[in-house]
Amino acid sequence: MDKNEQEVLKEETSNRKEIHKDNKREEEVEDREEQRSCIVLVGKHGLRETGNAATLYRLRDHVISGSYTCVLIDPGDVNKNDPASEVISIREQYKISAIVGIHLYRSSSVLLKCKELDIPVICYFGGTDVNENIRDPQKLNTMTKVAAAATYLIAFNGDMKRRALSLWPFLKDDTIKILPQAVTVEPDQGFECYSWIRESEKSFYSTVATTSCVNNENEDDTPKGNKSHPFHAVADIEYQNLENQRKWLFDGRPKKNDLSFAEVEKCPSCSSIFNLNAKNRRLPLPEEYNPLVVLVAGLRPVKDVMYVADAWSEWQGRQGKGKMIIIGPTLDDDYTRNAMAHARRLNGIIITDKLSPTACQAVIFNATVVINTSLSEGMSAAILEAMALGKPVLARNIPGNAAIIKHGVNGLLFNTPEDFVKELEHLQQNPELVETMTTNLLNYLHSNHCPEMEKKSLLQILRDTETIATNRKAM
Structure with a gap:
């Protein structure tokens, strides 16, 4: 083998080693991604101008800041005949730690299927839930099922919590957390x-x-x-x-x-x-x-x-x-x-x-x-x-x-x-x-x-939910 052939062989060997290292690094990144817990947020967010959308995108930022992967699902986009299909697809890619819904009734189809899949459920009460939907027996029955399935429920204020405890006396007081909405504003400086x-x-x-x-x-x-x-x-x-x-x-x-x-x-x-x-x-x-x-x-x-x-x-x-x-x-x-x-x-x-x-x-x-x-x-x-x-x-x-x-x-x-x-x-x-x-x-x-307080409280609820789920599996 002449000198040139030796140089070529040496270069090829070096390249193979580098490719092997790159592949290994990619596998490690993929493994880390798979190991990262995923939080699925469920709520209507197609119209960015609504309060629901603002809440969902703010919560998504909080979740991501806590080193979670976050995926948003709009219940209006879910297959009504198979509401679990999208969640199952997400679960094939990520380890889902919890699913968080905005509005008991609007998110109910996805949340109840997640409970069947043994995915922990957390849900925010909407004003429409405790003020309007309770008047409809069918909607109230659906919301009752979601309330019973949830690890935690979140109310924006004490009045909402009191109404929920009155509607669903089977709920424990510490199951409902009070977490006021945060607010951030940044008006368009160029708007005439x-x-x-x-x-x-x-x-x-x-x-x-x-x-x-x-x-x-x-x-x-x-x-x-x-x-x-x-x-x-x-x-x-x-x-x-x-x-x-x-x-x-x-x-x-x-x-x-x-x-x-x-x-x-x-x-x-x-x-x-x-x-x-x-x-x-x-x-x-x-x-x-x-x-x-x-x-x-x-x-x-x-x-x-x-x-x-x-x-x-x-x-x-x-x-x-x-x-x-x-x-x-x-x-x-x-x-x-x-x-x-x-x-x-x-x-x-x-x-x-x-x-x-x-x-x-x-x-x-x-x-x-x-x-x-x-x-x-x-x-x-x-x-x-x-x-x-x-x-x-x-x-x-x-x-x-x-x-x-x-x-x-x-x-x-x-x-x-x-x-x-x-x-x-x-x-x-x-x-x-x-x-x-x-x-x-x-x-x-x-x-x-305060956004920081909202983030801190939400991340604590997510961690507590993970702990409860782990303890249940260990029993």
């Missing part, structure tokens, strides 16, 4: 709110025959008011006031207050709640939009978005200015069609299609007040986002809202449409109240809705 409102008005009053903007009348009767009315300074509290509140929120612990809504550990830091760049300023809107009242909700009956519309329209007609904007995706075609027809007959109110989360937060940031009119809520993400952006909140007095808002302290609650108008005027006439509530609501968020 004024231009968007103008375009939304034109679109709303034009004849567009689509599901998301239904118009059953050919009309161009945009209500116009020209009355002059002195408007108090609430809507003109400038960004620096919010910036002052943020200084102590980010640079140090908040001051003590009497807001003790949730029994959770205090967060070490909540700077991730509000990632607003100093360049982002709330640009003053024309006086005709003062006050700017914003309602963010998917358009379906339980959100009752037209609840205060007539009272607002009458008030707005007297003032000659102000705008109410309802933002949200169509979730019920008939309801949306009727709501839009109703709104077109009123003063100062428009309904617009969904916005991206960051654009929607930019609109909230420019609002005078954010409102919630729902018949029932678990925990409104829109209310939490408004609070994180330093906005006053006016919410219907229902258990889910009252769990977040202490009337007159960190927000305002109303019982009737007339009460809504009264509280709105009270808000306008008392800028000092707005400033005090802003301080209090930021304190409240810091103590109760």
Whole structure:
């Protein structure tokens, strides 16, 4: 064998060794991936603009940060005849430690099949579960099966837990964990709110025959008011006031207050709640939009978005200015069609299609007040986002809202449409109240809705679930 042949042989041998090493490394990586526990999250997330989707993607980030693999399943995409097939497919690739559902009823088909597959089940109560679905015997029966199958159930607040224990007395108290939703906001700094409102008005009053903007009348009767009315300074509290509140929120612990809504550990830091760049300023809107009242909700009956519309329209007609904007995706075609027809007959109110989360937060940031009119809520993400952006909140007095808002302290609650108008005027006439509530609501968020605390609590629940499953197998 000559020298050249020896060199070639040596090189080939070296290459084979390197290939062998690479293959071994790949096998080790694959082995590690197989060994990593997988958490499957089940919930509707096709529309990124809904509260459910925001919750699921935030929980996914928490799960991944805990060194788990995470897979999302939308129950609407699952084969109804074989809801277990997708989970079985995932289990062929990963070691599934638990399946976490959002809403007992909506996720029930997948969760119950997972129980049959001996996969531990965890499920969050939705507001619809404990407020609406319990009225339907068939849905209640299905939710009862899920509740019985779950290792842990998670409630956003104490009221939801109490209702669940009343509905299902077989549940043990320590089976239901209270874990308030966290909130993070990052409004789009380039979003032109004024231009968007103008375009939304034109679109709303034009004849567009689509599901998301239904118009059953050919009309161009945009209500116009020209009355002059002195408007108090609430809507003109400038960004620096919010910036002052943020200084102590980010640079140090908040001051003590009497807001003790949730029994959770205090967060070490909540700077991730509000990632607003100093360049982002709330640009003053024309006086005709003062006050700017914003309602963010998917358009379906339980959100009752037209609840205060007539009272607002009458008030707005007297003032000659102000705008109410309802933002949200169509979730019920008939309801949306009727709501839009109703709104077109009123003063100062428009309904617009969904916005991206960051654009929607930019609109909230420019609002005078954010409102919630729902018949029932678990925990409104829109209310939490408004609070994180330093906005006053006016919410219907229902258990889910009252769990977040202490009337007159960190927000305002109303019982009737007339009460809504009264509280709105009270808000306008008392800028000092707005400033005090802003301080209090930021304190409240810091103590109760911190992403780090939510992550820590969720990961502990997952670890406890794994321990319980391991102990059961060892018995």
